[in-house]
Amino acid sequence: MDAHVLPIQLDSTWFFIEARHVREVLGAEPWLPIPRSRAELPGVVVWRGRAVPLVDLGRVLGIAQGAAKGRPRTLIVRHERGVAALPIDAARVVRRIPSEELKLVQGGLIPYGTREFEEQGEIVTLIDLETLLSDLDRAAGASGDAG
Amino acid sequence: MQAERTLKFVVVGAAPEAVAIPAGAVLNVLSERDFSGSALDLRALGAASDDASGHVLLVAGEGAPIALRVRGGLDLLSARETEVLPLPPLLGRSAWMSHLIAPRGVPLLFVLDLARLEEAHTVDCPWQAHTVEPETR
Numbered sequence: 001m002d003a004h005v006l007p008i009q010l011d012s013t014w015f016f017i018e019a020r021h022v023r024e025v026l027g028a029e030p031w032l033p034i035p036r037s038r039a040e041l042p043g044v045v046v047w048r049g050r051a052v053p054l055v056d057l058g059r060v061l062g063i064a065q066g067a068a069k070g071r072p073r074t075l076i077v078r079h080e081r082g083v084a085a086l087p088i089d090a091a092r093v094v095r096r097i098p099s100e101e102l103k104l105v106q107g108g109l110i111p112y113g114t115r116e117f118e119e120q121g122e123i124v125t126l127i128d129l130e131t132l133l134s135d136l137d138r139a140a141g142a143s144g145d146a147g
Numbered sequence: 148m149q150a151e152r153t154l155k156f157v158v159v160g161a162a163p164e165a166v167a168i169p170a171g172a173v174l175n176v177l178s179e180r181d182f183s184g185s186a187l188d189l190r191a192l193g194a195a196s197d198d199a200s201g202h203v204l205l206v207a208g209e210g211a212p213i214a215l216r217v218r219g220g221l222d223l224l225s226a227r228e229t230e231v232l233p234l235p236p237l238l239g240r241s242a243w244m245s246h247l248i249a250p251r252g253v254p255l256l257f258v259l260d261l262a263r264l265e266e267a268h269t270v271d272c273p274w275q276a277h278t279v280e281p282e283t284r
Binding site for chain 2: 030031032033034035036037038041043044045046049050051052053082136137140
């Protein structure tokens with residue numbers, strides 16, 4: 001079975017996330033910092049009339065510290081417990097990749113990286129967004145709808 | 148067609164730390180010098196304000212009114228009901244805020260979670276309660 005993935009860029013690094021999570025790709029959205037929030041959940045944006053947590057994906061993946069504010073795109077994703085907004089630098093069109101070409105990650109240098117895809121000598125890591133967002137949700141001690 | 152409801156808030160503190168309190172919950176606003184008793188100290192929210200005046204807001208609680216000591220001037224803000232959005236627990240719980248006010252979809256400021264302030268003496272409330280004495284002249 002093929003995987004449908006959305007390539008997203010954070011700084012100079014490209015990642016894949018499963019396209020089924022993606023609801024919308026927006027421009028830079030205004031967001032408000034939340035007092036006493038975790039660094040991974042620094043603020044809130046408004047999307048379709050609801051307050052949505054902003055997730056600093058760059059920080060979670062360990063590739064950037066507090067750079068969420070300057071990113072020109074905002075990815076709106078849905079997960080099991082709600083909706084989240086992810087500031088990113090760029091996104092490309094959804095790709096279909098044969099499952100056998102997505103290899104299991106060896107070594108696990110990138111948190112939540114589960115599979116890798118090699119293309120022209122470059123490795124792109126598939127991020128397990130569902131687990132990442134569920135972990136953040138649990139860590140924040142929330143119950144019920146997270147978005 | 149039914150007109151959209153407008154909600155009113157008292158805004159305390161100065162940007163970017165300002166927070167809103169539902170105006171209907173505010174029972175009284177006293178000058179700091181006229182209040183005697185225990186109050187939650189929210190003066191840090193007004194740290195960026197040029198106005199150093201102090202007030203104590205008495206807000207309705209389940210039991211006795213809750214006293215909030217604030218610094219700086221107070222503003223009144225009106226927002227349409229649809230612009231006052233509940234915060235997901237993931238965010239609101241740690242911030243002690245219940246709602247986000249977002250005029251035309253732009254996040255502006257948070258609404259203090261008054262229901263949680265009721266539990267303030269038992270859990271890790273970011274604002275400490277202390278005694279305010281009336282000023283003697």
